[in-house]
Amino acid sequence: KNEVEQSPQNLTAQEGEFITINCSYSVGISALHWLQQHPGGGIVSLFMLSSGKKKHGRLIATINIQEKHSSLHITASHPRDSAVYICSGGSNYKLTFGKGTLLTVNP
Amino acid sequence: SAVISQKPSRDICQRGTSLTIQCQVDSQVTMMFWYRQQPGQSLTLIATANQGSEATYESGFVIDKFPISRPNLTFSTLTVSNMSPEDSSIYLCSVAISGGLYEQYFGPGTRLTVT
Numbered sequence: 656k657n658e659v660e661q662s663p664q665n666l667t668a669q670e671g672e673f674i675t676i677n678c679s680y681s682v683g684i685s686a687l688h689w690l691q692q693h694p695g696g697g698i699v700s701l702f703m704l705s706s707g708k709k710k711h712g713r714l715i716a717t718i719n720i721q722e723k724h725s726s727l728h729i730t731a732s733h734p735r736d737s738a739v740y741i742c743s744g745g746s747n748y749k750l751t752f753g754k755g756t757l758l759t760v761n762p
Numbered sequence: 763s764a765v766i767s768q769k770p771s772r773d774i775c776q777r778g779t780s781l782t783i784q785c786q787v788d789s790q791v792t793m794m795f796w797y798r799q800q801p802g803q804s805l806t807l808i809a810t811a812n813q814g815s816e817a818t819y820e821s822g823f824v825i826d827k828f829p830i831s832r833p834n835l836t837f838s839t840l841t842v843s844n845m846s847p848e849d850s851s852i853y854l855c856s857v858a859i860s861g862g863l864y865e866q867y868f869g870p871g872t873r874l875t876v877t
Contacts, residue, residue, distance in 0.1 A: 686865075688866065690868070695870070695871070695873075696799075696852040696854075696870070696871035696872075696873050697868070697869070698854060698856075698868035698871065699868070700865070700866060700867055700868060703865050703866075741804065741805070743805075748793055748795070748810075748858040749807070750805075750807070750866065752804040752805045752806075753804060754803070755804060
């Protein structure tokens with residue numbers, strides 16, 4: 656069993672829909688990262704959080720340390736949000752990665 | 763924050779050859795990392811490359827196959843040696859900036875195909 660589990664693995668949405676991607680982890684972590692990977696392969700760090708909630712534009716990330724669960728929400732989704740979203744957790748600099756959620760937003 | 767560039771962005775190589783991937787950071791950082799992402803898989807840490815010391819390899823990765831250099835605080839290289847088709851992956855460089863919590867920044871990746 657992977658120490659970082661994401662759901663769903665694949666998600667298809669219509670433009671404008673509210674999207675939620677979930678992440679559960681069994682490892683002890685000091686911070687959780689949400690990453691975005693576009694088809695070219697490059698990875699962008701969206702959020703790093705250790706408690707509570709962070710918001711950046713249409714993206715919101717929350718974490719519940721007691722329940723070892725985090726969610727990434729996208730409001731008013733757009734086709735350019737189509738990408739793989741990866742959750743990863745770590746202590747210090749060592750990260751354990753989920754397998755990613757492939758999001759496709761159709762116009 | 764940190765901006766990372768990698769060269770080459772992609773390459774197609776013949777089996778048995780070697781490829782060196784370069785990673786350049788726009789600021790001085792202590793910790794740099796090399797990851798591999800095989801098709802359909804999540805990222806796997808190959809090694810940690812700290813300036814002034816030998817790279818630390820994760821289980822399953824050896825220096826003879828993946829030699830790493832870290833000549834200064836802004837640059838590192840990863841060589842994939844004696845390549846086989848199983849080495850076809852995306853290779854990513856990242857850096858960690860400590861400030862209580864370790865925030866990681868990733869490079870754009872190098873997509874390697876071995877034929």
